[in-house]
Amino acid sequence: MEELHETKLKQLELKANQIRQDIIAMLVEAGSGHSAGPLGMADIFVALYFHVLKHDPRHPEWPGRDRLVLSNGHICPVRYAAMAHAGYFPISELKTLRKLGTRLQGHPHRLALPGMETTSGPLGSGLSQAAGMALALKMDGAPNRVYCAMSDGEHDAGQTWEAVMFAAKYKLNNLTGIIDRNNIQIDGYTEDIMPLDDLKDKYESFNWHVIEINGHNIREFVDACATAQTIFEKPAVIIAHTIPGKGVDFMESKFEWHGKPPNKEEAAAALRELRTLQGQIEAGHID
Amino acid sequence: MNPNLYLIKYLLKPEMKATRDGYGEGLVLAGEKNKDVVVLCADLTESTRSLAFQKKFPERFVELGVAEQNMASVAAGMSLAGKIPFVSSYATFSPGRNNEQIRTTIAYNEANVKIAGAHAGISVGPDGATHQALEDIGLMRMLPGMTVIVPCDYEEAKKATMAAAEIIGPVYLRLGREKTPLMTTFDTPFKIGRAEVFKDGRDAVIFCCGSLVYNAVKAALDLESERISAAVINIHTIKPLDGETILKYARRTKAAVTVEEHQIYGGLGGAVAEFLAKEFPVPLEFIGVNDKFGESGRPDELIEKYGMGVAAIKKAVKRVLARK
Ligand SMILES: Cc1ncc(C[n+]2csc(CCOP(=O)(O)OP(=O)(O)O)c2C)c(N)n1
Ligand SMILES: [Mg+2]
Numbered sequence: 001m002e003e004l005h006e007t008k009l010k011q012l013e014l015k016a017n018q019i020r021q022d023i024i025a026m027l028v029e030a031g032s033g034h035s036a037g038p039l040g041m042a043d044i045f046v047a048l049y050f051h052v053l054k055h056d057p058r059h060p061e062w063p064g065r066d067r068l069v070l071s072n073g074h075i076c077p078v079r080y081a082a083m084a085h086a087g088y089f090p091i092s093e094l095k096t097l098r099k100l101g102t103r104l105q106g107h108p109h110r111l112a113l114p115g116m117e118t119t120s121g122p123l124g125s126g127l128s129q130a131a132g133m134a135l136a137l138k139m140d141g142a143p144n145r146v147y148c149a150m151s152d153g154e155h156d157a158g159q160t161w162e163a164v165m166f167a168a169k170y171k172l173n174n175l176t177g178i179i180d181r182n183n184i185q186i187d188g189y190t191e192d193i194m195p196l197d198d199l200k201d202k203y204e205s206f207n208w209h210v211i212e213i214n215g216h217n218i219r220e221f222v223d224a225c226a227t228a229q230t231i232f233e234k235p236a237v238i239i240a241h242t243i244p245g246k247g248v249d250f251m252e253s254k255f256e257w258h259g260k261p262p263n264k265e266e267a268a269a270a271l272r273e274l275r276t277l278q279g280q281i282e283a284g285h286i287d
Numbered sequence: 288m289n290p291n292l293y294l295i296k297y298l299l300k301p302e303m304k305a306t307r308d309g310y311g312e313g314l315v316l317a318g319e320k321n322k323d324v325v326v327l328c329a330d331l332t333e334s335t336r337s338l339a340f341q342k343k344f345p346e347r348f349v350e351l352g353v354a355e356q357n358m359a360s361v362a363a364g365m366s367l368a369g370k371i372p373f374v375s376s377y378a379t380f381s382p383g384r385n386n387e388q389i390r391t392t393i394a395y396n397e398a399n400v401k402i403a404g405a406h407a408g409i410s411v412g413p414d415g416a417t418h419q420a421l422e423d424i425g426l427m428r429m430l431p432g433m434t435v436i437v438p439c440d441y442e443e444a445k446k447a448t449m450a451a452a453e454i455i456g457p458v459y460l461r462l463g464r465e466k467t468p469l470m471t472t473f474d475t476p477f478k479i480g481r482a483e484v485f486k487d488g489r490d491a492v493i494f495c496c497g498s499l500v501y502n503a504v505k506a507a508l509d510l511e512s513e514r515i516s517a518a519v520i521n522i523h524t525i526k527p528l529d530g531e532t533i534l535k536y537a538r539r540t541k542a543a544v545t546v547e548e549h550q551i552y553g554g555l556g557g558a559v560a561e562f563l564a565k566e567f568p569v570p571l572e573f574i575g576v577n578d579k580f581g582e583s584g585r586p587d588e589l590i591e592k593y594g595m596g597v598a599a600i601k602k603a604v605k606r607v608l609a610r611k
Contacts, residue, residue: 032413073417098413100584100592106415121417122380123353153330156352186330187350193330194352 001226004051004219010281012218015085016046017278020247022081022094024270027261030098033106036244036257037075037151040182040215044240045082047218048147052225057087060115066144067117067133071126072151072180073107074259079116080104088115124157126150127177131167134175134235145229149178153185156194161206167235168207176228177208177237180215182244184255199239208237215240247274288504289484293474298504301468304441306498307405310462311336313448314373318344324452325365327351327374329358334464335375335405359385359402363392366399371452378404378420378461382427393457394430401451402427405462408497408548409576409593410586412465419581425553427459428526434458434479435526437547437555439500440469443523446477454479463548465586467498482529484536488518491604492536495546496522496555499574499595503546506600517544517604528558530566537567542607544572546600548590551575570610572603 004012019042027033048068049055056062070079077097084091089103096102103113107121118129130148137144154160167175179199187193196202203210209231213220221240228236244258245251248270251262262270288294295301318324318340327349328337341348349365351358355376362372374381382389382402393400407420427435434456438444444462451458476483485500486507495503500521507517518536522529537543543563545556551573560571576593590596 030413098415098583100582100588102583104583106413106583107417109416119417121415122384153353156330156354158354158356185353186334187328187332193350194354 001052001222001229004222008051009218012046012050013281014278015050016042016218017247017274017281019046019078019081019085021271021274023077024248024262024267024274026077026081026094026097028264028267029095031261033077033098033261034074034259035251035261036184036254037072037180037182038078039248039251040242040244040246041075041078041149041180042246043216043218044178044221045078047221049082049086051222053147054144057083057115060088064144067130067146069117069126069130069133069146069148070108070120071148072123072154073120075180076108079108083115123151123154124159127160127163128166130175131163131170131172134167134172135170138172138174144174146175147178148175149180151180152182152190152196152199155196155199164203164206164208171233172235173231173233175235176225177235179237179239180242181239182242184244184253184258186255186258188255203237207234209234210237210239212239212241215242216246247277249273288486292476292483292485293472294485295470295472298468298470298501301470301501303466304469305463305466306438306441306444307336307462307464309438309441309444310403310405310448310460311339313445314340315343316445317449317452318347321371321452323369323371325349325370325372327358327362327372329353329355329376329380331376331405335403337375355380355385356388359388360392362400363396363398367396371399371401373401373403375403375405377418378407378423379418382423382459383420386426390430394433397432397456399455399457401458401460403460403462406464407461408463409581409589410463410465410498410548412586412589413583415583416580421550421576421581422553423461424525424547424549424555425557428553428558432456433526434524436479436524437461437496438523439497439521440467440471442469442471442473442475443477447523450477450479461497463498468501470501470504477523480524480527480529482523482532483521484518484532485521486519488516488540490516490540491542491544491608492518492520492540493544493546493600493604494520494522494533494555494559496525497548499546499548502595502597502600505597506604509597510601510604515604515608522555525555525558528562530562533559533562534566537563537569541569542611543569544574544600544603544607546574546595548595549575551577570607572607574600574603
């Protein structure tokens with residue numbers, strides 16, 4: 001992976017801020033959808049699409065591409081926004097989210113949008129698919145990596161752990177899991193709804209290589225992705241500690257914002273806040 | 288309209304309420320009546336309207352997280368130990384994702400578990416196809432011993448929930464997300480397995496279920512002005528099917544249309560077709576989703592686009608009359 005220079009890092013941070021603004025605009029226009037998860041994962045999706053992934057937005061089917069599976073499909077606004085900025089489709093199309101005839105379905109659909117590797121929304125089946133891709137690529141001796149973004153909530157589902165065991169059995173070292181460890185799900189905080197305890201211990205005991213990071217530190221994430229590529233005979237997982245709703249004060253760490261969009265006033269307030277942050281990044285006040 | 292059913296008379300500007308709300312209130316009433324009623328939920332407590340029960344009977348509420356397969360079989364176990372569990376989730380996940388657990392640990396066991404599938408149908412809207420259950424009636428109808436109920440409105444959903452708690456054996460309750468027209472009242476009779484004749488008619492019969500009963504009634508009332516007399520039968524229980532009423536109206540009209548917010552295969556249409564093919568074949572037309580997945584959009588847009596609006600029902604009645 002290419003080195004991440006300071007100037008590029010700052011560009012990426014600005015891009016993440018822009019994507020957060022887009023997410024707010026998309027959700028208020030759609031009138032439904034999820035706020036907390038997408039905002040929390042903006043830094044990571046920017047890092048993926050603008051630094052980590054091997055991909056070609058003009059040729060979404062390029063065989064040499066890395067594959068990104070989004071298992072927790074409800075956070076798709078962040079992926080749509082990152083893809084639009086990367087050049088997969090016009091940024092103006094973001095406004096069609098969730099509307100009749102759109103390519104930006106409420107939960108992502110593989111056949112609707114080039115570059116969307118698979119369909120998701122129902123939780124807990126992404127890692128199995130990512131592991132299937134990784135195994136098939138390995139069979140062909142292909143160098144591509146498979147990334148699988150997941151949520152903490154979907155670790156309630158048995159299938160996730162079936163896939164965890166499977167990936168370890170087949171030593172899928174071309175697979176990198178990324179967990180949005182934001183501690184919320186719909187009904188409340190994860191540790192109240194279904195305690196996950198220490199995910200690191202769990203994954204390690206299932207024979208995965210585990211890297212824990214601050215999910216809002218793009219450099220930490222990029223470094224973790226680079227480390228993951230060096231692991232022999234094991235899949236790797238990056239547990240990204242994130243703040244749901246990141247960047248919008250009144251949404252941060254509140255499970256109530258899991259599945260609702262801001263109304264007009266809330267959106268205006270959110271955008272004001274994000275623009276202030278943008279100014280601070282530009283002025284170099286935030287590292 | 289049938290005067291004996293105490294239906295709401297003024298249907299042009301109906302009061303709107305969601306069937307999931309009827310379920311939520313029915314749960315509380317069933318819980319008050321019987322202390323063995325317990326409610327299980329998989330991280331969807333507010334949107335399945337299990338919340339009121341959780342607040343009222345916290346010690347009888349069980350949260351499983353995002354784990355519908357576990358939920359189905361935990362419920363089976365609880366019922367085998369004497370409880371009357373209601374499991375609440377979205378229909379795509381329960382009975383979708385956990386279908387085999389329902390098949391073996393609930394249905395084959397004859398476990399006394401009630402499965403509530405909320406957000407059924409294409410009218411889920413903007414969430415898109417992954418969240419729009421269009422095959423759940425079929426999945427549940429194929430299981431031996433499973434009672435399948437599709438309430439037409441909030442009031443009927445409330446009664447169906449209470450009735451499900453009373454009968455012994457597995458029950459599937461299909462619920463919608465959107466607010467839909469109220470047609471029935473507190474006094475409207477409801478009995479599992481007995482269809483209700485909402486509107487009488489001589490030329491054709493519309494067998495319908497769920498919130499589309501409203502569209503069927505509207506279509507039939509419109510058709511009166513074109514001198515077409517169509518009966519509307521609310522088949523709220525898809526299984527066991529009320530064969531007697533279906534046969535009676537098939538014989539009388541010799542032309543039938545089925546209407547449901549489901550794939551046209553395997554649901555109400557399938558049930559009626561299987562029955563009439565054997566008992567009294569008549570021309571049939573099917574209103575429902577025609578072998579497609581849904582998509583994001585507004586509920587009303589999707590109902591029209593996928594051919595379940597009032598105009599589509601009227602056309603189907605005319606088509607079936609032409610085939611008589
Ligand atoms: C199989 C399945 N069951 C239930 C749901 C409904 N659902 C959507 S998101 C969600 C919460 C899961 O928590 P998490 O993914 O951690 O949410 P976030 O952190 O983004 O708020 C649930 C239960 C689903 N999408 N799939
Ligand atoms: Mg979460």
